[in-house]
Every structure is written in C-alpha cells, then in structure tokens.
Amino acid sequence: MVKVVLLGSGNVASHLSQALLNLKEVSFVQWYSRSEPGKTLLGSIPHTTDLKKLKMADVYILAVSDTAIEELSAKLPFKNRLVLHTSGSVAMKSMDDKNRRGVLYPAQTFTKGAEINFKNVPLCIEAEEEEDFYLLKGLAQKLSDKIYYINSEQRQYLHMAAVFANNFTNHLYHIAHEICKENMVSFDILHPLIVETAKKITTLSPKEAQTGPARRNDKKILKKHTDMLKNRSQRELYELFSKLITDTYGRKKL
Amino acid sequence: MVKVVLLGSGNVASHLSQALLNLKEVSFVQWYSRSEPGKTLLGSIPHTTDLKKLKMADVYILAVSDTAIEELSAKLPFKNRLVLHTSGSVAMKSMDDKNRRGVLYPAQTFTKGAEINFKNVPLCIEAEEEEDFYLLKGLAQKLSDKIYYINSEQRQYLHMAAVFANNFTNHLYHIAHEICKENMVSFDILHPLIVETAKKITTLSPKEAQTGPARRNDKKILKKHTDMLKNRSQRELYELFSKLITDTYGRKKL
Numbered sequence: 002m003v004k005v006v007l008l009g010s011g012n013v014a015s016h017l018s019q020a021l022l023n024l025k026e027v028s029f030v031q032w033y034s035r036s037e038p039g040k041t042l043l044g045s046i047p048h049t050t051d052l053k054k055l056k057m058a059d060v061y062i063l064a065v066s067d068t069a070i071e072e073l074s075a076k077l078p079f080k081n082r083l084v085l086h087t088s089g090s091v092a093m094k095s096m097d098d099k100n101r102r103g104v105l106y107p108a109q110t111f112t113k114g115a116e117i118n119f120k121n122v123p124l125c126i127e128a129e130e131e132e133d134f135y136l137l138k139g140l141a142q143k144l145s146d147k148i149y150y151i152n153s154e155q156r157q158y159l160h161m162a163a164v165f166a167n168n169f170t171n172h173l174y175h176i177a178h179e180i181c182k183e184n185m186v187s188f189d190i191l192h193p194l195i196v197e198t199a200k201k202i203t204t205l206s207p208k209e210a211q212t213g214p215a216r217r218n219d220k221k222i223l224k225k226h227t228d229m230l231k232n233r234s235q236r237e238l239y240e241l242f243s244k245l246i247t248d249t250y251g252r253k254k255l
Numbered sequence: 256m257v258k259v260v261l262l263g264s265g266n267v268a269s270h271l272s273q274a275l276l277n278l279k280e281v282s283f284v285q286w287y288s289r290s291e292p293g294k295t296l297l298g299s300i301p302h303t304t305d306l307k308k309l310k311m312a313d314v315y316i317l318a319v320s321d322t323a324i325e326e327l328s329a330k331l332p333f334k335n336r337l338v339l340h341t342s343g344s345v346a347m348k349s350m351d352d353k354n355r356r357g358v359l360y361p362a363q364t365f366t367k368g369a370e371i372n373f374k375n376v377p378l379c380i381e382a383e384e385e386e387d388f389y390l391l392k393g394l395a396q397k398l399s400d401k402i403y404y405i406n407s408e409q410r411q412y413l414h415m416a417a418v419f420a421n422n423f424t425n426h427l428y429h430i431a432h433e434i435c436k437e438n439m440v441s442f443d444i445l446h447p448l449i450v451e452t453a454k455k456i457t458t459l460s461p462k463e464a465q466t467g468p469a470r471r472n473d474k475k476i477l478k479k480h481t482d483m484l485k486n487r488s489q490r491e492l493y494e495l496f497s498k499l500i501t502d503t504y505g506r507k508k509l
Contacts, residue, residue, distance in 0.1 A: 177417070194421050201369070
C-alpha cells in the first residue's frame with residue numbers, strides 16, 4: 002500500500018485529492034495546506050496546516066503554484082524521501098536536493114466544481130532515481146490510463162504547447178464572444194462549432210483539419226474582415242493569423 | 256410536403272443531402288452539381304448536371320462556394336421561386352433578385368466522411384418575404400433543433416467570430432503540434448486538454464474560463480516562453496496574445 006501525503010489547496014490539489022481518495026490501493030495519509038480546505042473536500046482525510054507535523058509517507062506531492070514549489074521543497078522537515086511536484090513548467094531539479102525528486106504533471110485544465118474523470122487525464126511522469134520511477138509509475142497507473150514519460154526539458158515545451166492550445170485558444174473564444182455580443186448574436190450558436198473543432202484534431206492532424214478564408218487564401222473575405230474589425234489588437238491578431246496560415250499552406254488559391 | 260432541390264457538391268452539400276434524405280416530411284426532388292457525386296452519397300436522388308433541367312420545387316438550396324453564389328443565382332432558368340444560399344459571409348441580397356431570396360447558414364464545420372448529427376447543427380435563417388420566412392423556418396426546424404434568426408449583417412459578424420473560434424483556434428493546435436513534434440513529445444497528450452478547453456465555455460463564459468501565465472501576469476514564465484520560441488512568427492503571436500490577455504484582466508498579479 003503506497004502512502005501519500007498531499008500538499009496544496011488549489012484546483013490541482015482538490016482534483017488530485019478526490020482521485021486519490023477513490024483508490025483502494027493507496028493510503029492517503031494526510032493533507033497539508035496553509036488553511037483548511039472545506040469539509041466536503043476533506044472528508045475523512047487527516048489535515049494539517051503545520052509542516053512540522055507532516056506524517057511519514059512513501060510519496061509527498063507538492064500540488065502548489067509554480068512559484069511556491071522551490072521554497073516549500075526546502076522547508077520540508079525531513080530528507081531522503083520521494084517528493085513530487087505537479088507543475089508543467091518547473092524543472093524537477095529546482096526542488097531542494099535533500100529529498101529524492103520526481104514529477105507528476107497532469108496535462109489537463111481543472112476548474113473548481115467541474116468534475117473530471119482522472120482516468121482520462123494524461124499524466125506526465127519523471128523521477129531522478131530508477132526505483133522511484135517505478136513507484137511513481139505504479140501510482141500514476143492507478144490514477145490514470147494515460148501515462149507518458151517526459152523529461153524536464155520536454156515538459157517545458159509541452160507546457161508551452163499547452164499555453165497555445167488552451168490559454169490562447171480560450172482567448173480566441175473570448176474575442177468571438179465579444180464580436181457576437183457587440184452584434185446582438187448569441188454566442189451559443191458557436192458552441193457546437195467550437196466543440197467539433199476541438200474533437201476534429203483527435204482524428205485528423207491540425208494541419209489537415211485547417212479550413213477557412215486564410216486557408217483558401219480568399220483575399221476578398223480577408224480584406225472584408227480586417228475592415229470590419231474596429232479593435233486594433235483584434236485586427237492585428239487577424240492579420241497575423243492570416244499570414245501564418247497562408248505561409249503554412251502556400252499562397253496559392255484553393 | 257416541401258419540395259427541395261439541392262445545388263452543389265462540397266462538404267455542406269454532402270452533409271445537407273444526407274440530412275434532407277432522412278426527413279420524411281421533405282421531398283428531395285433533385286440534386287444538381289457540375290459533376291456527379293459518388294453513388295453512395297447520391298442513393299436514389301435524381302441528379303442533373305444541366306441547370307436547364309432543374310425540376311419544379313418550393314425551395315432551391317445553393318450549397319456552393321461563396322464566390323459561386325452570385326453567378327449561379329443569376330444563371331437559374333426560372334424566376335419568382337424561393338432560392339437560399341448556405342454561406343456565412345455572403346449577403347442575402349447578393350443573389351439575383353429575379354427570385355425570392357433567403358439564407359440557411361449551418362454554423363458548423365463539416366469534414367468529408369465525418370458524421371455530424373444535423374439535429375445539433377445551429378441553423379441561422381433569414382428570408383426577404385414573411386411567407387418565405389415561415390416556409391424556411393418550417394424546413395429548418397425539421398433539419399435541426401437549433402434555429403436562430405440572424406440578418407445578413409449579423410451573419411457577417413457571426414462568420415468572422417467563427418473564423419476566430421474555429422480557423423484560428425485550429426492553427427493554434429497546429430503550432431502546439433509543431434512544438435510537440437520538435438521536442439519528441441506526443442501531441443496526443445494535449446487531446447483531452449483541447450477538448451476540455453472547448454467544453455468549458457459551454458458552461459462558463461470564456462472570460463471566466465481563462466487561465467495560464469498571461470492571466471496570472473506571470474512575467475517569469477512569459478519571458479521564458481518567448482526565449483524558448485525560436486520561430487519569429489510564433490514568438491510574435493505569443494507576445495500579442497499575452498498582451499491581449501493581460502490587457503483584458505488588468506496587469507495586476509493574481
């Protein structure tokens with residue numbers, strides 16, 4: 002039975018805690034955070050707000066913000082135990098080397114209150130020591146069906162790719178929402194299109210899936226749209242994307 | 256029983272033909288296209304490649320490319336019948352006024368071979384004459400559960416919003432795919448994140464759903480990512496999005 006202590010109180014910690022609680026083969030021995038999580042989340046898990054009272058465990062998971070990882074790893078009042086962080090952008094070795102180190106990065110977006118089936122969350126794992134790697138792999142396989150071995154450098158790039166595919170994409174949704182609102186058109190009309198666009202690239206490569214005026218190099222529409230956009234930054238973005246897309250596919254008309 | 260003639264051979268025409276075929280209350284009397292569609296698509300529908308042989312019908316649907324609509328509407332060898340186009344960006348009145356005019360715009364992305372449940376496709380409708388509007392509304396309601404009344408000007412903006420939410424989003428997926436490939440990381444890792452990001456905005460507004468380093472105004476990560484991006488256009492895009500996001504939420508650190 003693997004004994005786990007979880008540290009942190011954000012969205013990753015909350016979702017991870019629920020996933021850990023559901024595992025019969027894992028003993029979730031303690032939850033640490035600076036303030037106590039709500040009763041509903043906590044259930045029967047022993048909680049502490051005092052690092053000095055951390056219990057003995059096989060794995061300590063630091064599910065805290067990127068900027069807090071290094072400091073928290075240094076404050077841990079023990080050494081030579083396995084400590085993981087859950088960040089996409091922080092190198093494994095930025096944690097204090099008094100403990101054995103590893104990473105368990107869930108490549109998913111978590112929202113408070115929104116249920117996620119953890120079995121479908123891709124988990125990217127990395128460990129310094131071979132033995133720890135097998136322990137980590139065993140734990141990850143209990144949590145999810147999708148395990149990937151990713152080193153710290155690859156993980157940085159994966160995280161940046163996720164910024165494009167998730168954060169920037171969401172901002173495009175925001176712009177679409179604004180354009181609809183200004184013209185008294187319901188943004189709901191675009192929901193099925195948005196979901197279908199996302200699903201499409203699970204069977205086609207994004208390069209094959211590309212459609213639209215820039216893909217066709219339809220200069221008339223491109224000109225019309227940039228004329229319609231009164232917001233300068235939105236126009237700049239429209240022009241940059243159109244250039245990037247026409248550069249990707251060549252400037253020949255379809 | 257509404258009699259329909261469909262004109263065109265692209266993805267919209269193919270998907271629309273299958274949806275029309277499934278309707279008991281609609282008589283799909285003829286399909287016109289310059290070359291004959293495959294037998295599997297055509298089934299038992301009478302086909303012609305000759306505009307002069309178009310049969311009598313209540314509605315003629317021009318599911319052709321934007322640039323072909325005006326010309327085809329002028330070539331129709333009859334007048335005073337109801338003619339619809341299916342484009343997001345072409346004004347209803349750009350069709351020849353010898354016929355009565357309307358629009359049936361499906362706000363969805365169609366891919367050859369990918370099945371779409373037409374009942375979930377938002378249909379944006381518009382008609383010049385009140386009587387035609389009711390005929391069109393009746394037809395649209397048979398095809399889909401999601402009907403929206405959108406005039407030509409609104410439809411132009413909706414189409415532009417769709418370019419942001421679909422075409423540009425897909426190009427972001429492409430960039431994420433490239434970054435993964437260059438670093439020997441499987442793009443599959445990002446599939447669940449991409450689908451979840453899209454689903455999220457059906458329950459939260461995109462503004463509420465925003466996460467990531469630019470949202471948090473995490474200057475350290477923003478600097479790191481722009482240093483990591485060797486491709487100039489990708490770096491430019493990263494910087495523009497980061498600026499747009501920090502401008503939207505203010506520059507205060509979360």
